[in-house]
Amino acid sequence: MKKLVGVAVVVILALALVVSAYADEVLEEIDYAREAYEDGSYSEAIESLNFVIAQIRSLQVDELRKALPEPLSGWTMEEQESDAMGYGLFGLGSGAGVTRRYYEEDTGATIEITIGAQSIMLQQITMFLKNPALAAAQPNTKLEKKRIKGIAGRTTIIEEFSSEDESGKLSLTPDDKTLVIIEGWSISDKEILYEYLDGIDFDLVSQILE
Structure with missing residues (x-):
């Protein structure tokens, strides 16, 4: 039983790290877009923001599946x-x-x-x-x-x-x-x-x- 609990804890922690990394990636890209905008690199800023939108929509789709x-x-x-x-x-x-x-x-x-x-x-x-x-x-x-x-x-x-x-x-x-x-x-x-x-x-x- 203890072994099963230990495995479950490891799995939960691993999933939490994946979600956290995904969120951090989005936040990092938002920061990069802001920096690109401030530097006048508008094309790079747009590209980064489009990436952020796609990532957030992907999360939105995953949540929407739960409503089916x-x-x-x-x-x-x-x-x-x-x-x-x-x-x-x-x-x-x-x-x-x-x-x-x-x-x-x-x-x-x-x-x-x-x-x-x-x-x-x-x-x-x-x-x-x-x-x-x-x-x-x-x-x-x-x-x-x-x-x-x-x-x-x-x-x-x-x-x-x-x-x-x-x-x-x-x-x-x-x-x-x-x-x-x-x-x-x-x-x-x-x-x-x-x-x-x-x-x-x-x-x-x-x-x-x-």
Whole structure:
């Protein structure tokens, strides 16, 4: 038992050193950018600040992954490539984003959840949310209102579902800068999309992307 405790302590200390070193690297680069700016080396200052932004976004992405739900019983999950560079998972944007895919081996069903900030798709989604007629004009599409834990009031959701194609998608904006999309394939019931929606920690999303 003592040996196991000793190993655990070593691992914790090692992780703490890694995090500390990462933070120190960011602070050192900020200091370097300031020095470069004061010396009139503006290109070097910009390069250093861009590095700092990328490092902080990487930390932001790591934290954002924690807001994604664990797989439901009988499902497995797979992390997808996340965006810490600010180009946007939904097209050119300026914020971080994460994606996780879930599989149910018995049925072949697949669910993909993406959370992103400052996506250029926000404007398009917001237009649909504010104009029900636009959503109604799309096949297999309607607007739903739902209370979601971690989001104040009732949230309007763009719901797309085709029982014939066994596919569906939920799109929503928890705030004016965040876009959440839950998409499913080989699904016979749209409720599975809502089950995964309910598993997202929107309180944490708000803290990370505020």
